[in-house]
Amino acid sequence: MPETLNSSPAKPRVRFAPSPTGFLHVGSARTFIFNWLYARRNGGAMILRLDDTDVERNTDASVNSIFEGLKWLGLDWDEEYKQSDRGTLHRQMAETIFQKGLAYRDFTPAHTGDSERSGAQGTWLFNPGMRELSREESDRRTAAGEPFALRFRVPREGGQIVRFTDAVYGEQVKAAADIEDFALLRSDGMPTYHLASCADDADLRISHIIRGQDHLSNTYKHVLIFEAAGFAPPQFAHLPLLVAPDGTKLSKRRHGPVVSVTTYRDAGFLPEAFINFLCLLGWSPKNDREQMTRQELIDAFSLEGINRANAVVNFKESPSSVVIPTLTEGKGRNLLFAPEDTFDPKALWLNAEHIRSLPIENLTQRLLPIVREAGFNVTPEKMLRITPLIRERIKLLRDVLTAADFFFVDQLPPYDPAELIPQKGDAAMAKKVLEKAQSVLANVEFKHDPLDHALRAAAQELGIKAGQMFQPIRVAVCGRKNAPPLFETLEVLGRETTLARIKMAANLM
């Protein structure tokens, strides 16, 4: 078939272009997800491009963190590039623009940075001296080896206007006179972000640029670059920013690990739940749906559903929670992670919802590695029996360690004997219950119904309420008052362990 004649509508090409200067940030992850959703929804291509033109700040650790985070989220891409490999392309575009007279060499020594940040009123939109330099003079100084930055010659005369249509923010118009003569090339010959980004977007035939709203005002510069280089600008869609409860942009320095994707992974979030949560920040399916699978998100996604106001990630700003070490001390007592109230309550709820809707086998598989890593030897068979007992009781996968701890240990850690005393009862009643329980449980079949009948009958014999019968047993066996339902628990624990623990408890009374 003559594929050249195939005029099927162009498939969208989108990209995620992080600069590897830190771990994968939750905001970046959301940007990736929205791009990915758009690509998958429309049968397009997802491109991952490392924007690593800032050699000073790039690190391998950061690149790893990005890959690690995306891998955990289970997000894939179709093409991958590194800007540092494409310098030639960038310089070509700069040259093209320069030859057209749309850029000029600026021989002013580079600003020495930092200190003049406060004196920003000294900001200049353009430098007439350099802008007006004759080509001859410019060439002469270049030939003499004088370093220069290449600046875009913004068409500031004649009240010109730059415009583009943003899929989220609508028509955008700005007077060219308000745009500074931004740099294209640094004096060391390296391209700036603006140039490299546009050159690559043009070369990779990116059709839609979906990125953070912090780039909205940069977009005018990008439109200028595209047009100067002879390309039609792609479609733009800017995303509202994710901010902290204090309204400021999320940053590791200010807000700690809650802004890093791996923190959520390590805390026991399900990747699909985390993606679900991120999607609901700044986007809405507009039908009151909240819990959604990956496929449902793909099917529902559209640029029209994106809104314009920044969204707050509602984590707790308690510094203490951030300081708590992730180390485990001793077995049994696994108070290891930052308390769950660190995270956005809605993220937690969504996670719990996703956990509840997972088949037992699947959940078990996800729980097992966590339990083993904490030092407990549990067989998959046993875990498979434990999972249904805790599934409704955990919000994070890691909660398995505190919700099911008593299933994993041989010896229960010490607990307060007073807990054994039932409601409206006393120590004597507790002792009576525990002794009765020993004799009853020595013979009954360890299955839900027989246990239920036997224990209720025993309560009646003792002339106490069922609840008063169950509580001492529960505490004896679990080491605490709050635990999964008793009969199922006993069933999993088995007769031997149950009797041993009750005997120990009886000795405490």
Place this chain on the structure above:
RNA sequence: GGCGCUAUCGUCUAGGGGUUAGGACGGAAGAUUCUCAAUCUUCAAACCCGGGUUCGAUUCCCGGUAGCGCUACCA
């Protein structure tokens, strides 16, 4: 300082010239239950302010305020 973007319950959001302004999380109360969860029911909770346009604005327009972004030879 200049330029721009934004503004609905505490938070995420739906809606839109006339609505009891809807949903969700979280909160409160209750039901259920062997505890805890889960589940169910109920309740409290919002249109930033001021002008205009209009018979009527939370919705449209303008201004203010606030927040955020850009204003680097960072991205």
